[in-house]
Amino acid sequence: MRFALNDEQLAFSRSLDDFLGTAEVPGAARAWGEGDAASGRKIWQRLADLGVHALCVPEDAGGLGASPIDLVVAFEQIGRHLVPGPYIESVVVAPALLQATDPESLAELAAGSRVVTLAAPPGTPFALDADVADRVLLVDGDELNLAEAGSLRRSVDSTRRLFEVTAKDRLAALPTGAVAAALDAAALACSAQLLGAGERLLEEAVEYAKNRRQFGRAIGEFQALKHALADVRVALDFARPLLHGAAVSVGSADAARDVSAAKVAASDAAYLAARTALQVHGAIGYTLEHDLGLWITKVRALVAAWGTTATHRARVLAAITAA
């Protein structure tokens, strides 16, 4: 039993954090939302160079065949830094789905040179960033289709560009369980993204509370704000082990249950962080000029993405009452 990240994982996390901390990601995310993908694509490539895109690609297909823990580490940083783009789609889901039908594409996915996006109704009804994707997929039950992107739909998160899709060509009928496993991995990555966003929101709120003065003192001295921020710390601290636990249980009989539990807890914790960060910042947090709003709206979008918390709670209930 050793329930902690190892040194390589910590180093991987730090390398992503270091790079993203200097990459001016919020600016790239804003541009991305307006259809200018140039800076976002640069970040995409740099993250591929750092190994993110190769995590889920098997070693014999040119990838790293990394553990789900590494995936969680990477997506926490993606969430923390607000990186825009179809990462869950290209890094997590596509390698799993294309392994059988299009094995050659895996090396390109691993290298970051191919961008894939997809819709998988009902949980994921739209394809993210289909306009920058080389390939758009539509998962319909166990069927994998090549799809065509339709019109753009606006998300509360302006950096999420959602597209309607319609099936074009049927690519394959996937083996039983393959889609479920891929979507579980997506939900796990999304949970990690939420946790990263929640951590960042807490950090921003704490910094603001230390520096902002009202009524003659730092607002962080007021017990009401202190306690609200402490509650966020608690929520995040107890979401994290569920995330790591779910990563450990990938491949086991409990995987679906544990991923769902992680999604619920990460969503609730990140949402609490968002609401609290907004309240601590006051009006400034309510403006789009301040980057805080980018994280707040992203959390709102992600709690309903890759399965709503309602869907995931239902899955947990089914698992624990079946036993």
Place this chain on the structure above:
Amino acid sequence: MRFALNDEQLAFSRSLDDFLGTAEVPGAARAWGEGDAASGRKIWQRLADLGVHALCVPEDAGGLGASPIDLVVAFEQIGRHLVPGPYIESVVVAPALLQATDPESLAELAAGSRVVTLAAPPGTPFALDADVADRVLLVDGDELNLAEAGSLRRSVDSTRRLFEVTAKDRLAALPTGAVAAALDAAALACSAQLLGAGERLLEEAVEYAKNRRQFGRAIGEFQALKHALADVRVALDFARPLLHGAAVSVGSADAARDVSAAKVAASDAAYLAARTALQVHGAIGYTLEHDLGLWITKVRALVAAWGTTATHRARVLAAITAA
């Protein structure tokens, strides 16, 4: 439109408050819980003298035929002062149910010289204080039965003595709607009792917070406690108009909906008051020596009495989605 108590109602409320404030009710309630009903019976008689028991008895049967508002006023004071005994049963439900079958008993009920209790499963499965009652009833659908009290069951509220009952003689089949109306009136009175208990709990907590010193100052200076108590004030302030609104709507098509809304809000507000008062008092509130615990356990019992909040929420939903 005049949505406020009138002068007579305020005077009635004050008269009950004045009497009960000097009647050493918590001591009587403790004794009552241990089976010594003497002091409780004295309070019973004094409240009858003040007109409480005659409220729901029609004028031509020797009562006051008062409005549901007066009922709410009286039961708020009963809750506020922790008066033990089957008041809802004798004052509210019995006059309604016995009107047809036993009209002579109404004058005795109004005078406080007759004590009636009852069970009405499923919402009210046990008969309160059957050992001190002159008569025990069992309502089974629209059927009214004379019943026999069985064994004593312990309640979390030590001043509530619950008895199992079995039907003995069938008294009458009540007209359609009579039972429902009587049980709605009971739920309304119970809501008022909860609101009164909640107000008292808040008052006690505020007093304690003003006087108790820790870390060199009154604990009521600490913002966390201030804000928790403010939230209780808000919850109670918005439960009260629902209670008064339900009293106004008795007899209308919306009565069931409005009574249920009042029960939900009064339960939630009183429960919040109880939890907060306990937290403000700390360990002293957790002892049975301090009277606070009597209110706390009573609130816990009453939120599930005369229909749980789940039952009442379901009734509200049915009403608002039927329209």
Place this chain on the structure above:
Amino acid sequence: MNIDFTAQELAFRDEARAWLHDHVPAKPLPPLDSAEGFAARREWEATLAEARWSVVSWPAEYRGRDASMIEWVLFEEEYYRSGAPVRVAQNGISLLAPIIFGHGTREQRDRYLPSMADGTEIWAQAWSEPEAGSDLASIRSTATRDDARGGWVLNGQKTWSSRAPFADRGFGLFRSDPDAERHRGLTYFLFPLNADGITIRPIPQLDGHPGFAEIFFDDVFVPDADVLGAPGDGWRVAMSTAGNERGLSLRSPGRFCAAADRLVALWRERGADQPHLRDRVVDSWIAAQAYRLYTWGTVTRLSGGGDIGAHGSVNKLFWSQLDVALHETALDLLGPESELRGPDAAADGAWLDGYLFSLSGPIYAGTNEIQRNIVAERLLGLPKEGRAR
């Protein structure tokens, strides 16, 4: 105790209902804080004014109907139930007009109220400053006496001015006596937003629209005629209760009742397979109902000469929390579609827009932290301890 209305009140309500039924635009207008939305709402204000529905509680001489407070609440219920557009003139009508009626000169009333009533002049509030968010009394923007020109020269910066990007005129407090402490030495000014020396910088909100702006004052001259109340008396003028009763404190229950009814309708459509959301739907409806009844209690008290006082804080805490919870529940009912905005989304995106707007409730007009302090200290009598934000 009753919630019965007089024949006159019922007739008033029915007339309002009928008129709204016939005149409310069938299609939702563009967003309030867009240029088109703002312009469309100006027109709507004119339409309202023409039929004397824009300022029902004002005296007839200023295009009102001398409506009682009860009638005003009834009108508001009808207004929201009808799905009519959000009022672009609201800040002026609810925050400024009561002050003009209470403290303004006859000349000021005649000059400003008619154009406020028909939407030809839209007013923006200018309270907050960058260093004085919730701490209003720490205002730093200055007013310097200019005897030669018979007026004052304003300098400084205001922020979070709702409606300012498209509005015509502004009102706010400035420090006219630099030596006075905090609440003293402030003066209440009215000024055109296109005055020389004024720069407006719109600030986009979470919903992408510029709901508020910064206003920069660089030697802006305001004549004595546009001082509201006495110089130096601005804090008292601004805080006079008249300004709160029909404004933010007595926020129209119609708004929440209408939203709760829409939530119940949404539940009817989508609730069948989401029974876990039942309690939250019911609780939103109950809360809206509680707010409606609570308001009747407040109206009874105020009509009897009472003062809303610190109960306004109780009120604000409740509606702001109700509003967030209600919209969160709606979004949860919408499931995976809840992130969608705009006309393609459910209810034309009204749930998400309403949600984003609701998030500002616990922040503006005094944060909920400040409101809880007020409730604890003024209503519960708990000891002070340095005021919190």
Place this chain on the structure above:
Amino acid sequence: MNIDFTAQELAFRDEARAWLHDHVPAKPLPPLDSAEGFAARREWEATLAEARWSVVSWPAEYRGRDASMIEWVLFEEEYYRSGAPVRVAQNGISLLAPIIFGHGTREQRDRYLPSMADGTEIWAQAWSEPEAGSDLASIRSTATRDDARGGWVLNGQKTWSSRAPFADRGFGLFRSDPDAERHRGLTYFLFPLNADGITIRPIPQLDGHPGFAEIFFDDVFVPDADVLGAPGDGWRVAMSTAGNERGLSLRSPGRFCAAADRLVALWRERGADQPHLRDRVVDSWIAAQAYRLYTWGTVTRLSGGGDIGAHGSVNKLFWSQLDVALHETALDLLGPESELRGPDAAADGAWLDGYLFSLSGPIYAGTNEIQRNIVAERLLGLPKEGRAR
């Protein structure tokens, strides 16, 4: 990262499971804080001790098994899963024993640990005082030097002493230097509860049982041999982390996992027509699972030489809130029967008893308000502002 166990750990767990399966009393014992319940649990402690399961993490020479922290958590999981009785010796074993191991003399270890291990001597803590609830450092009870007799004379009053009504010995802090400020000048004493000058006044709790007591000290003599650590060093001794790791901070996850499993079973019985409670049942299970996994993270850190520090406050906030929420959900599932107590009630009244016990969680061992201050100041680095209760 893994949650795999060594063959030795698994064997240890299996042995515990098998033994518990064979020995846990079939019928629940009488309530812990009743005379019969206390006596029955003393016997149970002896039964545990005989099979060397009472203090698994202690060294073999003191009747332990030298169990690692991992093994201890595994044992606790099995213990709670088996439905075994609440440990009457818990306060001594988890709060005092680590201090005796860390700061006690060889003689103190030999004198006190064996009788603690087999339940012949049950210990009660004596921390709080009437005027010092959460503010432990403001202790007023005194210890006066008595050189003649070679010891100290205790005077004063302690309160909220859990188990004190039926226990044999007590431990607590006394002010040995009246001139020292707050945390200084305190000394850690051990004393028999039947000593001359000690009066015990049991205090009934909400559940009717005397879970704690007041202890009055009237010239109670304690020899130097019963001072734990150095005189005047009591605060440091009491606060040493050793006392927290396996005690209140690292509260056994088995307890919450077992309760969550029982809640899920209750839902299976009664949840079908109460779908609105679904989320709360699920969230309780998720929270218990989170607590279990969080604990493995803590064990990993502590096993690697780390310190629990302020994370103990995070931990306490979480489990105390989880415990209340879980029991509230169970009561709501029980509906109209939820008020029933005792053997006639569902699960022999365990849900209501557990609920009442859970209400003390946010209060004792440092109120949750204090824990939030600690988290905010020590983990988040927010500025201090006079400590709150």
